[in-house]
Amino acid sequence: xxxxxxxxxxxxxxxxxxxxxxxxxxIGTSIVLKRLSAIGDAASHSALAGIAFGLVMGINPILxxxxxxxxxxxxxxxxxxxxxxYSEIATVVVMSAGIGLTAVLSGFITSGSSNxxxxxxxxxxxxxxxxxxxxxxxxxxxxxVSALLxxxxxxxxxxxxAARLSGVPVNGxxxxxxxxxxxxxxxxxxxxxxxxxxxxxxxxxxxxxMVAKSYKQTVWLSIGFAEIFTVAGLFISYYMDLRPGGTIxxxxxxxxxxxxxxxxxxxx
Amino acid sequence: MKKIIPIITALxxxxxxxxxxxxxxxxxxxxxxxxxxxxxxxxxxxxIELYNxxxxxxxxxxxxxxxxxxxxxxxxxxxxxxxxxxxxxxEDIADTLPETVTVVCASDAxxxxxxxxxxxxxxxxxxxxxxxxxxxxxEADSENADNYSQRTDDYIAQIDAIKTEYENAGLNxxxxxxxxxxxxxxxxxxxxxxxALEGISGDSDPSPAQMAKIVDEIKAEGAKCIFYDPLxxxxxxxxxxxxxxxxxxxxxxxxxxxEGRDYVTIMRENLEQLKKGI
Numbered sequence: 001x002x003x004x005x006x007x008x009x010x011x012x013x014x015x016x017x018x019x020x021x022x023x024x025x026x027i028g029t030s031i032v033l034k035r036l037s038a039i040g041d042a043a044s045h046s047a048l049a050g051i052a053f054g055l056v057m058g059i060n061p062i063l064x065x066x067x068x069x070x071x072x073x074x075x076x077x078x079x080x081x082x083x084x085x086y087s088e089i090a091t092v093v094v095m096s097a098g099i100g101l102t103a104v105l106s107g108f109i110t111s112g113s114s115n116x117x118x119x120x121x122x123x124x125x126x127x128x129x130x131x132x133x134x135x136x137x138x139x140x141x142x143x144x145v146s147a148l149l150x151x152x153x154x155x156x157x158x159x160x161x162a163a164r165l166s167g168v169p170v171n172g173x174x175x176x177x178x179x180x181x182x183x184x185x186x187x188x189x190x191x192x193x194x195x196x197x198x199x200x201x202x203x204x205x206x207x208x209x210m211v212a213k214s215y216k217q218t219v220w221l222s223i224g225f226a227e228i229f230t231v232a233g234l235f236i237s238y239y240m241d242l243r244p245g246g247t248i249x250x251x252x253x254x255x256x257x258x259x260x261x262x263x264x265x266x267x268x
Numbered sequence: 269m270k271k272i273i274p275i276i277t278a279l280x281x282x283x284x285x286x287x288x289x290x291x292x293x294x295x296x297x298x299x300x301x302x303x304x305x306x307x308x309x310x311x312x313x314x315x316i317e318l319y320n321x322x323x324x325x326x327x328x329x330x331x332x333x334x335x336x337x338x339x340x341x342x343x344x345x346x347x348x349x350x351x352x353x354x355x356x357x358x359e360d361i362a363d364t365l366p367e368t369v370t371v372v373c374a375s376d377a378x379x380x381x382x383x384x385x386x387x388x389x390x391x392x393x394x395x396x397x398x399x400x401x402x403x404x405x406x407e408a409d410s411e412n413a414d415n416y417s418q419r420t421d422d423y424i425a426q427i428d429a430i431k432t433e434y435e436n437a438g439l440n441x442x443x444x445x446x447x448x449x450x451x452x453x454x455x456x457x458x459x460x461x462x463x464a465l466e467g468i469s470g471d472s473d474p475s476p477a478q479m480a481k482i483v484d485e486i487k488a489e490g491a492k493c494i495f496y497d498p499l500x501x502x503x504x505x506x507x508x509x510x511x512x513x514x515x516x517x518x519x520x521x522x523x524x525x526x527e528g529r530d531y532v533t534i535m536r537e538n539l540e541q542l543k544k545g546i
Binding site for chain 2: 003004007008009010013107109117118121122123124125126127128234237238239240241242243244
């Protein structure tokens with residue numbers, strides 16, 4: 001067994017990272033194609049507020065995160081309609097509210113304020129049993145929902161009007177996408193960090209879109225890409241003594257740029 | 269003009285909130301965080317009006333004072349902070365306070381290294397810091413100077429007593445594995461050596477390579493436990509402990525986790541944990 005896998009915490013980190021690398025692009029595909037890339041950021045900043053709230057009130061911070069980010073994404077859905085054409089304002093408004101609330105609430109944390117810091121960048125090397133089972137449960141839920149609602153998700157993602165006319169419950173499907181985003185962001189904030197998770201939602205999908213020729217290909221490729229850079233990122237962070245969360249995200253960005261350069265050459 | 273009147277009224281209200289005058293006539297003393305607050309309480313007792321800035325349970329390293337903290341500090345008679353890189357915010361605001369506030373940097377009493385601000389965990393340093401605080405209070409309030417030095421002497425006797433207990437605990441030459449490298453002054457005093465998972469501030473998570481390194485060292489050394497600062501939580505300590513098959517034990521830094529217990533009480537609890545783990 002190679003040195004890196006001798007440690008239980010590294011095996012755990014790999015296991016959880018592989019699951020998150022499936023979940024994140026599954027959801028990411030829908031939100032990127034719906035032009036809602038920034039929703040992950042809004043949800044994660046609100047999740048931070050929820051974490052701070054949990055730490056202040058003495059309840060489980062992940063529970064607080066789920067609560068707040070669900071409110072946030074539902075708030076975005078509601079605000080989006082109010083802003084009409086400029087619907088992206090809704091995301092920024094909710095994100096601002098989230099980060100403001102985090103800053104205010106963090107002033108009241110009395111049970112170890114450094115806890116909040118570990119949610120910013122995650123702590124993939126110290127995953128508790130509870131967090132691992134939570135991630136497994138979430139992974140199963142996301143995969144089942146994505147498989148069952150595959151056609152509906154596809155339809156709603158590309159053409160809400162046509163989907164509505166042919167009898168797809170568009171609002172219901174949108175809510176499901178939003179809720180899954182909120183829960184994923186909250187759970188992952190403990191592991192890869194609240195500031196990192198939104199990039200895992202978007203970057204693999206962005207890279208896949210450069211190459212893929214269909215919706216199906218985009219989903220599968222983005223999962224493949226996400227796996228490549230989370231696993232490679234963990235290896236690199238271990239052997240080069242770097243912070244894992246940041247390494248994974250930077251690797252994703254480099255990967256995306258490489259894909260862009262390669263596909264451009266091919267097109268010419 | 270009509271608009272200006274409410275603004276002026278609001279401003280006047282604001283400033284009047286800030287200038288609450290102590291009616292008791294006792295010197296008003298503000299301290300930066302728990303350790304300094306406890307020292308000031310030990311020396312000042314009931315003869316001072318004592319307030320703390322960093323709330324209990326909050327990490328003093330990355331604290332930011334609010335506007336009302338600043339307003340209150342400006343009206344204080346004495347502001348005591350540790351310095352030596354412990355509370356950057358306090359060092360920054362110490363220069364901006366009005367001249368009526370006597371600023372006491374408690375680490376001036378001791379020799380500091382750049383690497384670690386937790387000077388008070390060394391019993392000799394704690395005695396020096398108490399004496400410096402005693403001198404500052406006596407100068408500000410000479411009527412009670414005898415009370416201050418009486419209380420300081422009594423407490424130093426207690427510290428000396430616990431120092432003997434530490435010396436007889438067989439700590440010399442032992443290696444301490446800790447999550448937060450805050451104990452170098454304590455280790456120096458009793459001939460121990462600390463190996464820390466994280467830096468001194470304890471506010472970031474370790475990289476996988478750091479985790480692997482400390483687990484290997486613990487196994488090679490055959491250490492029985494890893495100590496963590498309860499203020500930072502036991503998450504990483506538990507991960508290391510589970511990996512190496514050892515125990516995770518709390519070792520107080522007295523930064524903000526005292527919960528009303530005084531210095532000697534905390535240092536005695538630390539001694540019990542050290543005996544358990546070594």
